[in-house]
Amino acid sequence: MVLSPVIGKLLHKRVVLASASPRRREILSQAGLRFEVVPSRFKEKLDKAAFPTPYAYAIETAKQKALEVASRMHQKDLRAPDVVIGADTIVTIGGLILEKPADKQDAYRMLSRLNGKEHSVFTGVAIIHCCSEDGQLDTDVCEFHEETTVKFSELSEDLLWEYIDSGEPMDKAGGYGIQALGGMLVECVHGDFLNVVGFPLNHFCKKLVELYCPPRREDVQRVKHESIPPVDTFEIASDTAQGDEGCGPSRAGVDGHTGQAPAGPQGPDTNGLVENPPPFPSDLLDLIDGFKASKALFTACKLKVFDVLKEEGPLKAVDVARKINASVCGTGRLLDVCVALGLLEKTDTGYRNTRLASRHLASEGVCSLHGFVAYNDEHAWTVFTDLESAVRQGPRAAAGSPAEDPSQSRDRRLRFMRAMHGLAQLTARQVATAFDLSRFTSACDLGGCTGALARELAREYPRLKVTVFDLPEVIEHVSSFHPEGRQPERLRFVPGDFFKDDLPDAQLYVLSRILHDWADDRVHELLSRVSRSCKPGGGLLVVETALDERRAARASLPAALNALVRTQGRERSLAEYRSLLGQHGFREVQVAQAGDRLDVVLGTRASSAP
Numbered sequence: 001m002v003l004s005p006v007i008g009k010l011l012h013k014r015v016v017l018a019s020a021s022p023r024r025r026e027i028l029s030q031a032g033l034r035f036e037v038v039p040s041r042f043k044e045k046l047d048k049a050a051f052p053t054p055y056a057y058a059i060e061t062a063k064q065k066a067l068e069v070a071s072r073m074h075q076k077d078l079r080a081p082d083v084v085i086g087a088d089t090i091v092t093i094g095g096l097i098l099e100k101p102a103d104k105q106d107a108y109r110m111l112s113r114l115n116g117k118e119h120s121v122f123t124g125v126a127i128i129h130c131c132s133e134d135g136q137l138d139t140d141v142c143e144f145h146e147e148t149t150v151k152f153s154e155l156s157e158d159l160l161w162e163y164i165d166s167g168e169p170m171d172k173a174g175g176y177g178i179q180a181l182g183g184m185l186v187e188c189v190h191g192d193f194l195n196v197v198g199f200p201l202n203h204f205c206k207k208l209v210e211l212y213c214p215p216r217r218e219d220v221q222r223v224k225h226e227s228i229p230p231v232d233t234f235e236i237a238s239d240t241a242q243g244d245e246g247c248g249p250s251r252a253g254v255d256g257h258t259g260q261a262p263a264g265p266q267g268p269d270t271n272g273l274v275e276n277p278p279p280f281p282s283d284l285l286d287l288i289d290g291f292k293a294s295k296a297l298f299t300a301c302k303l304k305v306f307d308v309l310k311e312e313g314p315l316k317a318v319d320v321a322r323k324i325n326a327s328v329c330g331t332g333r334l335l336d337v338c339v340a341l342g343l344l345e346k347t348d349t350g351y352r353n354t355r356l357a358s359r360h361l362a363s364e365g366v367c368s369l370h371g372f373v374a375y376n377d378e379h380a381w382t383v384f385t386d387l388e389s390a391v392r393q394g395p396r397a398a399a400g401s402p403a404e405d406p407s408q409s410r411d412r413r414l415r416f417m418r419a420m421h422g423l424a425q426l427t428a429r430q431v432a433t434a435f436d437l438s439r440f441t442s443a444c445d446l447g448g449c450t451g452a453l454a455r456e457l458a459r460e461y462p463r464l465k466v467t468v469f470d471l472p473e474v475i476e477h478v479s480s481f482h483p484e485g486r487q488p489e490r491l492r493f494v495p496g497d498f499f500k501d502d503l504p505d506a507q508l509y510v511l512s513r514i515l516h517d518w519a520d521d522r523v524h525e526l527l528s529r530v531s532r533s534c535k536p537g538g539g540l541l542v543v544e545t546a547l548d549e550r551r552a553a554r555a556s557l558p559a560a561l562n563a564l565v566r567t568q569g570r571e572r573s574l575a576e577y578r579s580l581l582g583q584h585g586f587r588e589v590q591v592a593q594a595g596d597r598l599d600v601v602l603g604t605r606a607s608s609a610p
């Protein structure tokens, strides 16, 4: 296997690493890349709250670092380099973003937070292709991120201070360097180690393949016929790169529009026709193919592939086919696609689940999203087929959320509850800890469904008694979601309709993923009922995926479409939620993020009526 051809795609270009990080320089030069180092002067102080996810923040910072260098070099020489690479590494824990510590106390705060727990390290990377024409700088940005999870051991105060006094934490995200003394703090790592150190080399090489070695025309044709996208790895590209079959000049180049070979020594720049053509639109093609990937995942879940492999893997395709009662050829293809999607691994002894699949795609387990996948496959898939008419005609005139639709069959309601339960379990802890709620001694989760969030609230706050208030036909099924037996003593379920019945007494009311299901008039009706029940000093906690114009809320956009095809509801921005709470007598409104996808808004009931 020859790796250099992937990196070699950059050998004849003027490449600049826009980073002062000695680790990034080392990782890239050891990979054989030739580049100049021009540290960025971009001040890393973007407003973190303006980003939907921590990695969106890291990507934007990486991009700004690289753009600053590109434009400075362009102004100086009137010719920017061909490629500028920027990166930004952050650590996240409990919705908080940690960067480099400001001083020793700050390092101590960071390391204490990480002590004994698992956290995520994200590196955002921007690869900027520059083109100088008529004195103008034109840039094309390719960006991506990588996540690695790291778990710290339980560490004593003495050890933390000894480590801080070594001076190592000060120039490192999260206050530790995994590659040096900090490695002693780490119990385990899941994902790319180099990503933690500051640069996700593997993902970077795969991006280079996408940019410089796009699929051959025959492969693209085959995709059309077979509906299964080929997934290049950089090994594949480099293995074939020596001859005509590989990434050589005869292949389609980075210019996806014209199919011309890339500029540089292999491209046609000698006759002056093409200089620095734009990169191949890989992200766009991924977007076009995205539905095939979703359907492959749905189908593998439905056929219980991940359950079979969790219990008995690794297995050969023929054995999986027998167990799921499917054809060997079809199963083999589906398994290979799952490998390409990062859901399975292929070993000499057969296919086995990745950790992600075992954790989230098998049907059992606290983190299972199997019910959510099934709901998307059986329900959302069908309604989304009708997106065009929903866009033409406006939101469907459906009544409320699926759990509350009286026309729903028992089975469909159960499926919906299973989907919501999986999602709520996954995010409950982040929601429960987004704010310190320890001042409340009673809470009522309105439309709290199976009580996944309520249980977490009760677990997190030992003084808190939590009531789940939901429709009788929902409450009826709750026990089947908690097979381990009795509910905790401080948790009770009360049947009722929050639009019609008196709300149970509570100091804190919770509306988690409820408001987006309803049109404005119903939202006002519900909030005024909550406001009337809530005593001064009490709270209202709203949990939603908020839309925000300032951010490219990739995570919240599908939700916006959900509301269009499914109910009369709609997604709202954080400003709208703030204003709604204000209009209904809630003051001191605060906003926090719970993980990647959720926003949590907390307001305190003022003493005067709205």
Ligand SMILES: O=c1[nH]cc([C@@H]2O[C@H](COP(=O)(O)OP(=O)(O)OP(=O)(O)O)[C@@H](O)[C@H]2O)c(=O)[nH]1
Pocket (backbone or CB within 6 Å): 018, 019, 020, 021, 022, 023, 024, 039, 040, 044, 065, 087, 088, 089, 090, 100, 171, 172, 173, 176, 177, 178, 179, 182, 196, 197, 198, 199
């Ligand atoms: O285990 C480790 N974790 C992190 C690091 C180093 O931490 C910094 C992260 O900071 P940032 O991404 O802002 O990069 P800078 O060093 O400020 O350089 P730029 O000029 O690119 O902004 C990074 O250096 C990681 O390498 C580590 O070493 N080990």
